[in-house]
Amino acid sequence: MAVAATDLLLEASGISKTYGAVVALRSASLAVRPGEVHALMGANGAGKSTLVKILTGAVRPDSGRIAVSGLERTAHSPAEARRSGLVSVYQEPALIPDLDIRSNLRLADTPIEAFRHWLGELGLGGLDLSSVARQLPLASLRIIDLARALAIEPDVLMLDEMTAALPANLTERVLDVVGRQRGGDRSVIFISHRMIEIAAVCDRATVLREGETVGVVDVTERSEDRIVELMLGQIVEAVPSEAGGRAAHARRAADVTPRLAARSLSSGTKLEDVSFELYPGEVLGVVALDGQGQDELFDILSGSQRPSGGELLVDGSTVSFGHPADAIRAGLVYVAADRAEALLMQRSVAENIALPFTTRIRRWGLIDLGAERRRVAGAVETLQIDARAGGEVRRLSGGNQQKVTIARWVAGGVQTMLCFDPTRGIDIRTKSQIYVLLRDLAAASAAVLLYTSELKEVQLVCDRAIVIFGGRVVAEIDAADADEPALLRAAYNLRSDAALPEAVVAGSVAERASAAEVQQAAAPADTSPPEGDVGRLPGDEG
Amino acid sequence: MSAATGTVDGVRGRPVDELVAWTRRNGWNLSLLAILVVLLVFTKMINSNYGVSSIQGLAISVLPLALAAGAQAICVIGGGIDLSIGSMMALTSVVAASQMKGQGEEFGVAVVLGVLLLGLVLGAINGGVIVVTRVPDIVVTLAMAFVWGGAALLVLKTPAGGSAQWLKDLVLGPAGVEWIPKATVVLLVVVAVVWMPLRRSKVGLSIYAIGSNQLAAFRSGVSVGRTKVIAYALTGLFSASAGLSLTASTGIGNPVPGPYTLMSVAAVVLGGVSLAGGRGGVFGPIIGVLILVLIQNDMAFLSLDPNLALVSQGLILIGVVMFGSLIQWRRSRR
Numbered sequence: 113m114a115v116a117a118t119d120l121l122l123e124a125s126g127i128s129k130t131y132g133a134v135v136a137l138r139s140a141s142l143a144v145r146p147g148e149v150h151a152l153m154g155a156n157g158a159g160k161s162t163l164v165k166i167l168t169g170a171v172r173p174d175s176g177r178i179a180v181s182g183l184e185r186t187a188h189s190p191a192e193a194r195r196s197g198l199v200s201v202y203q204e205p206a207l208i209p210d211l212d213i214r215s216n217l218r219l220a221d222t223p224i225e226a227f228r229h230w231l232g233e234l235g236l237g238g239l240d241l242s243s244v245a246r247q248l249p250l251a252s253l254r255i256i257d258l259a260r261a262l263a264i265e266p267d268v269l270m271l272d273e274m275t276a277a278l279p280a281n282l283t284e285r286v287l288d289v290v291g292r293q294r295g296g297d298r299s300v301i302f303i304s305h306r307m308i309e310i311a312a313v314c315d316r317a318t319v320l321r322e323g324e325t326v327g328v329v330d331v332t333e334r335s336e337d338r339i340v341e342l343m344l345g346q347i348v349e350a351v352p353s354e355a356g357g358r359a360a361h362a363r364r365a366a367d368v369t370p371r372l373a374a375r376s377l378s379s380g381t382k383l384e385d386v387s388f389e390l391y392p393g394e395v396l397g398v399v400a401l402d403g404q405g406q407d408e409l410f411d412i413l414s415g416s417q418r419p420s421g422g423e424l425l426v427d428g429s430t431v432s433f434g435h436p437a438d439a440i441r442a443g444l445v446y447v448a449a450d451r452a453e454a455l456l457m458q459r460s461v462a463e464n465i466a467l468p469f470t471t472r473i474r475r476w477g478l479i480d481l482g483a484e485r486r487r488v489a490g491a492v493e494t495l496q497i498d499a500r501a502g503g504e505v506r507r508l509s510g511g512n513q514q515k516v517t518i519a520r521w522v523a524g525g526v527q528t529m530l531c532f533d534p535t536r537g538i539d540i541r542t543k544s545q546i547y548v549l550l551r552d553l554a555a556a557s558a559a560v561l562l563y564t565s566e567l568k569e570v571q572l573v574c575d576r577a578i579v580i581f582g583g584r585v586v587a588e589i590d591a592a593d594a595d596e597p598a599l600l601r602a603a604y605n606l607r608s609d610a611a612l613p614e615a616v617v618a619g620s621v622a623e624r625a626s627a628a629e630v631q632q633a634a635a636p637a638d639t640s641p642p643e644g645d646v647g648r649l650p651g652d653e654g
Numbered sequence: 655m656s657a658a659t660g661t662v663d664g665v666r667g668r669p670v671d672e673l674v675a676w677t678r679r680n681g682w683n684l685s686l687l688a689i690l691v692v693l694l695v696f697t698k699m700i701n702s703n704y705g706v707s708s709i710q711g712l713a714i715s716v717l718p719l720a721l722a723a724g725a726q727a728i729c730v731i732g733g734g735i736d737l738s739i740g741s742m743m744a745l746t747s748v749v750a751a752s753q754m755k756g757q758g759e760e761f762g763v764a765v766v767l768g769v770l771l772l773g774l775v776l777g778a779i780n781g782g783v784i785v786v787t788r789v790p791d792i793v794v795t796l797a798m799a800f801v802w803g804g805a806a807l808l809v810l811k812t813p814a815g816g817s818a819q820w821l822k823d824l825v826l827g828p829a830g831v832e833w834i835p836k837a838t839v840v841l842l843v844v845v846a847v848v849w850m851p852l853r854r855s856k857v858g859l860s861i862y863a864i865g866s867n868q869l870a871a872f873r874s875g876v877s878v879g880r881t882k883v884i885a886y887a888l889t890g891l892f893s894a895s896a897g898l899s900l901t902a903s904t905g906i907g908n909p910v911p912g913p914y915t916l917m918s919v920a921a922v923v924l925g926g927v928s929l930a931g932g933r934g935g936v937f938g939p940i941i942g943v944l945i946l947v948l949i950q951n952d953m954a955f956l957s958l959d960p961n962l963a964l965v966s967q968g969l970i971l972i973g974v975v976m977f978g979s980l981i982q983w984r985r986s987r988r
Binding site for chain 2: 170189191194200204205206208211215216218220221
């Protein structure tokens with residue numbers, strides 16, 4: 113037998129998988145050496161998740177072979193894959209929501225001492241094992257899931273977007289623990305959209321594109337461009353960065369009525385005093401660290417929640433939304449980060465796009481199917497939705513799902529679009545398509561409010577940005593001045609001359625939340641300290 | 655896996671905190687118990703003759719229904735529902751009655767064991783069909799209700815048969831103290847022997863797991879199909895013991911199913927078991943059965959139209975569940 117094969121801890125080759133007409137994997141291969149952290153990269157829909165599911169036995173491949181330590185094997189369930197040394201931490205925690213942590217551990221035969229050890233390493237040492245999983249915050253669940261996987265000492269550990277829902281200091285701990293796996297006998301397969309993390313912990317990267325392995329790259333400082341190139345396949349036209357020009361254009365004469373104006377909006381203890389004006393024809397960015405009240409702000413604007421104080425004006429007149437339908441009627445439409453909140457996952461692309469405007473136009477009576485088809489086709493075209501799997505939205509990739517949520521509003525003609533981190537977890541190509549679309553909307557004199565956790569999006573898309581900290585607007589910055597350091601300082605509510613906290617590295621805002629804040633986010637929900645402390649940095653009183 | 659893992663505790667709270675936590679966890683059952691006590695007091699108030707013999711009668715009439723509720727609770731916790739419980743009770747009851755008639759006492763023991771095994775098999779068939787065909791639980795068990803019901807009529811055309819004397823003696827009459835009916839003791843023993851160890855076992859955890867989140871259970875290494883079959887088999891076992899209790903208390907086997915299936919669903923809902931699966935236990939539904947039966951009795955004592963009793967039973971069911979959700983909602987907001 114080939115000698116080379118035994119050098120590899122895990123070798124998969126020629127893996128293919130189709131779901132009906134949709135090809136998820138064409139010919140994927142992956143070779144992992146012992147003691148390496150191996151990145152699995154690819155745009156959304158490239159087949160990363162399918163490959164991981166196949167490796168862990170959750171999905172059966174149509175063809176291909178998988179060998180662990182040189183021995184060929186096929187797993188038919190996660191339990192079987194686990195016995196051959198492959199364990200995955202999935203994007204959604206695999207903990208039983210109604211059982212306490214101790215029972216969850218027992219269910220998966222996890223050695224409890226080892227689990228406690230890893231939990232400590234990962235910064236959650238104080239966890240009460242009798243807490244019910246349902247009552248813990250997502251970040252804690254993901255850490256518990258990881259500690260559970262580490263405790264059984266798998267040969268190959270697969271981490272699928274492990275850091276996506278984590279605050280900064282937990283992310284740091286996770287990266288630290290993952291990095292320490294290097295050089296031993298065990299390996300880690302690491303999936304992340306964040307290049308910095310890849311650069312920080314990975315030795316090599318396998319890049320997938322459209323279900324095929326298109327390259328394996330040694331990760332060095334200069335490999336980022338190469339990886340992006342491989343992922344994209346073709347060069348995506350860069351969004352013109354003309355922030356300076358836009359900022360000037362955005363300055364308005366005093367007599368223009370803002371499309372949407374908030375006056376001292378407040379909501380419980382989360383949102384204290386937020387005021388801003390959003391004018392037609394502009395994209396206004398909203399920047400904030402996690403949990404500064406932006407969730408409540410968007411809930412209020414989209415009609416899901418009533419403010420406890422303040423006033424909301426649309427086209428100069430006061431409005432009060434008791435239901436999202438009221439907001440939609442006033443022309444305020446909402447695009448959420450979580451596609452599952454917005455879409456009817458079992459229904460078709462066409463029905464999903466048509467839903468909002470059929471309910472609006474044809475309140476009673478029959479739906480004009482011809483008109484519906486035309487508008488849907490127009491929207492699908494505008495957004496370049498890959499609708500091959502259009503029969504059921506849940507079978508589209510995340511990026512295409514997000515395009516559907518935007519398309520449904522564009523098809524009906526949009527006046528004001530509220531976007532809450534619309535590009536979260538989406539590949540670069542779809543991201544830039546969404547940027548172009550938002551600019552086009554603004555050019556057609558729609559108004560767009562864009563909360564983003566990626567600071568560079570502000571200069572790419574927005575005319576200006578407001579920064580929220582502790583439930584208040586603490587800064588308003590023109591796009592021309594809104595480079596990442598400036599936004600970051602403002603997001604931490606620091607004066608412009610103050611130094612950034614040392615822990616801060618490049619990445620998204622969510623990653624950079626302060627250590628103190630993060631501790632609270634990670635602690636079980638019922639033990640978190642009073643709200644007032646959230647987001648305060650040490651030495652930030654001045 | 656080891657039993658020791660359960661005892662490696664982290665930080666132990668003060669006894670008072672633990673008591674509070676325990677009360678919180680069992681809040682629903684404790685409230686049901688309180689309602690039950692109030693109902694008993696009310697019953698005594700409207701009917702001063704309510705005494706030992708009434709309690710004995712209540713215990714006997716409640717036993718089959720309580721076991722049926724336990725049966726339903728297990729498969730609902732596992733994320734399913736079984737509409738064939740009443741039919742399985744009828745089938746096991748007539749099999750027991752027809753086999754025991756005219757036979758010796760010792761043979762009765764073999765019949766009882768055989769019928770319990772039959773229950774396990776019937777349930778396992780229900781579960782197996784659901785897992786293999788992937789037809790929804792509600793459809794499969796509805797269909798199997800006809801199958802088992804028809805089979806019961808094949809065994810006995812009309813109510814007939816007999817019961818071993820020891821089996822009757824097992825459930826009829828008081829257990830030593832006149833206030834404690836044997837039927838209640840039997841109920842507690844069955845639950846203690848079958849349910850309590852199960853709940854703490856890995857199989858029990860797996861049943862809760864597949865009911866709570868099937869995908870997470872699968873990814874935690876639980877065999878979802880096997881666990882489902884086990885859950886339905888246990889439902890069959892409880893149904894068989896409910897069927898046996900019918901034979902024991904009436905002395906015959908009746909091939910026509912009583913209103914047990916729907917009552918068991920009602921009791922499960924009242925007993926704090928989430929129909930979405932993964933939450934609750936067996937004790938709540940059993941207390942729920944007592945409440946439902948007592949309400950019926952009280953309506954009779956008040957000489958109200960029995961049809962009105964049915965109407966009020968339905969309304970009470972909705973009211974209680976709504977009240978429960980309200981409490982949960984308020985707690986989650988705090």
